[in-house]
Amino acid sequence: MDNFIINKEYAFKNLLSEEHYFQSLLQVLHSNDLLSIGEIEGIQLQLVDILTETVGYYTKNKSSSVRVEVAEQIMLSIYYTLGLFLKNQSTIKESITLIEEKGIRYLFARGEKILKAKVDECQGLLDIVKETRLEIENYAYIDTIDYGIPLFFKEYDIRFASHETPGSIDYPLSIDEMKLAGIEYMNDYLNKVILENKFCSYFDIAEIEALLKGFNKNFKHMLINIFQLVLTNYLGCILTGKGGRSLEITKGDRVYLKSIMENLSQAGLERLISEAAEKLCQELFIEDKNLIEYINRTVCNILPEVKIYIETDTLKNIFITLSKSEKDVLKYEDGKSLDDSSFRSITEEIRDCSKVEDKIEIITEEIHSLKDLVDVLSADCIFDNEFIDIFKALDDFEIALLVKNTSNDEVFNTDYGTESEKEWHGKLKVYLEGLDDMKKKEIISISQGIDI
Structure with a gap:
């Protein structure tokens, strides 16, 4: 037996x-x-x-x-x-x-x-949820944490209704175990909210809010899972080869994502996304096994959606472009440009210089607009590694302006323009790739917040 x-x-x-x-x-x-x-x-x-x-x-x-x-x-x-x-x-x-x-x-x-011990444990978990909560104005998220879950503990009856799940739990999890009930459901729910909060804490809260706005301008009133949206966009960033912790997905990024995924078999797509999830955990230095498992389970749920959006050419609905508010965007007004005669004279002077230090001095003293700086870089008066030295002499905001000028929704695009333009675009990319991740992320972030 x-x-x-x-x-x-x-x-x-x-x-x-x-x-x-x-x-x-x-x-x-x-x-x-x-x-x-x-x-x-x-x-x-x-x-x-x-x-x-x-x-x-x-x-x-x-x-x-x-x-x-x-x-x-x-x-x-x-x-x-x-x-x-x-x-x-x-x-x-x-x-x-x-x-x-x-x-x-x-x-x-x-x-x-066991029931009494679990109730005590869950009250401790609620404290952790409150400590790790995201400062995001989504009403279902706020109300569930501030009112719905505390109401559970106020109304939960261990003796006469231990199987019931009172309270008001409106905020949806990425993976919700609806087959559970009572204190088991609450224990599972709280642990998962903590995992979701922990993951989202790796990212700038302003970017998360911009992501939610990009998803739907009425996100405050929607029943959406913040963690899944953040995870999905960051997976997209990993697949496009971006470093740092930016959540920004551009139109060009989606074109690239479609190109690498649309001809894959189901198994190939699963392998690609799975490898991206593994790299994602490495990028964020995630070692919590429960969080890694939760990420992988969520990724499995995302896969069918990715497949559908590829087939219908609607990747914009899953890989979201961040929506920055007007107060987050810097309106850049360019300086006064040189007249044609003065510009020709300066570029000839630069071309005649044998030392890059002299070229840098002329540029910093005579060029006072983004338009003129871009034109100088394309005027066949700067050569080879002189570009790198000039970029080093510019401040972060000036580099961010150049990145913004070349991006056209595709950061570091080097494949358009004249041969001279392509050359300095390529050198700018080399310069940026030589920076440490933090500095590179900062410059890109500045560029994304500029409206030229």
Whole structure:
């Protein structure tokens, strides 16, 4: 018999309900002749004793009877409490031994202890949720944390309704275990919100808000999962080869993403996204195994959507362009440009210089507009690595202006313009790639916040 149970362990567990664990366990054991009808009847009598005692608590011993609906709810609570204890056993065989040797009252008492411990644990988890919360104006997110979850603890009834999930949980998780109930559901929910908050904390909150605005300008009122949107966009950034922690996806990025994904088989697409998820964890130095598992499970859920958006040419709906508010955008007004005669004279003077230091001095003293700087870089008066030296002499904002000027929604695009323009575009890319990640990210961020 023991070998039979061991061999059937996996099959049995697949038949058990997470929400109605105790009832489904008895059904599986009886249908496989592991509990006789006599043993089932004995269990039912023990359950009636616990029900009678609990009803006494419910009526404060003023009555031994209650409405049928109330009795049914109390019995469901008893089942839930028993199931909570039996779920903690490592094997079905252990559960059978406990039922046969310890009795239902013993299991119920142990289940009550677990319930109380889990309630205390969840109240601690709520404190962590509040400590790690995102300062994002999404009303479902705010209301769930500030009102909905605290209401659960105010109304949760361990003795008479442990199977219920009171409160108001409106904010959707990326992966929501709806098959759970009661304190188990709350425990799972809180742990996942903490994981989601932890992941989002790796990114600038202003960028997250810009991402949500890019997704839908009415994001404050929508039931959306912030973590999944952030994860998806950052996956896109990883696939385009961007460093740092920017969430920005441009139109050009989506063209590139489509080009590398549209001809892949299902297996090839899964492999590409899976490798990007692994690189993502390395990029952010994520070592929390629970968070890594949660990211991978969410990525699996994202995959079918990616496939559909590729086929329908609507990647903009999943890889989102950030929407910066007017207050986040710097309106750049260019300086006064040189007249044609003065410009020709300066470029000839630059061309005649044998030292790059002299060329830099002329540029810094005579060029006072972005238009003239761009024209000088394209005027065949600067050569080879002189470009790098000149870029080094410019400040970060001037470099950001050049990046903005060359981007056209595709950062570091070097494939358009005249040959002279292509040359300095390429040298600018080389210069940026030689910077450390933090400096490069800062310059790109500045460029994305400029409106030329």
